[in-house]
Amino acid sequence: MTGQDPVGEAGGESFDAAxxxxxxxxxxxxxxxxxxxxxxxxxSGRNPWHSNTLEWTAPSPPPHGxxxxxxxxxxxxxxxxxxxxxxxxxxxxEAHGPKASAAH
Numbered sequence: 001m002t003g004q005d006p007v008g009e010a011g012g013e014s015f016d017a018a019x020x021x022x023x024x025x026x027x028x029x030x031x032x033x034x035x036x037x038x039x040x041x042x043x044s045g046r047n048p049w050h051s052n053t054l055e056w057t058a059p060s061p062p063p064h065g066x067x068x069x070x071x072x073x074x075x076x077x078x079x080x081x082x083x084x085x086x087x088x089x090x091x092x093x094e095a096h097g098p099k100a101s102a103a104h
Contacts, residue, residue, distance in 0.1 A: 050089040053077045057093045 047056040054073070058066050071093040075082075082090040090096060 047091065050087065052079060052089055052091050054092055057091065 046059065049056070054071055054077075055066075057071055059068060072095075073092050074095055075090065075092055077092055079090050081088055082096075084090065084096045
């Protein structure tokens with residue numbers, strides 16, 4: 001027993017086989033999202049995160065000057081859960097409620 005590999009030949013081969021078995025799923029996992037991103041069209045709208053801030057009203061890619069037309073701002077960027085909105089967010093450039101009506 002002296003001077004012999006404690007794992008033995010079979011142990012080393014099975015470890016190599018296990019690593020080889022991981023090669024394919026890992027490779028597919030890294031390549032598939034790249035292929036999907038280049039082949040499939042984007043499906044999200046301008047504001048997929050339901051954010052209130054103005055940058056989500058701009059088209060992508062943005063035109064010169066960032067906006068198609070200069071947006072009107074009705075409120076601050078952090079009015080989440082606003083009572084004038086049925087949703088949990090209320091974008092700055094959307095007119096809702098009495099304050100927005102008075103702004104025009």
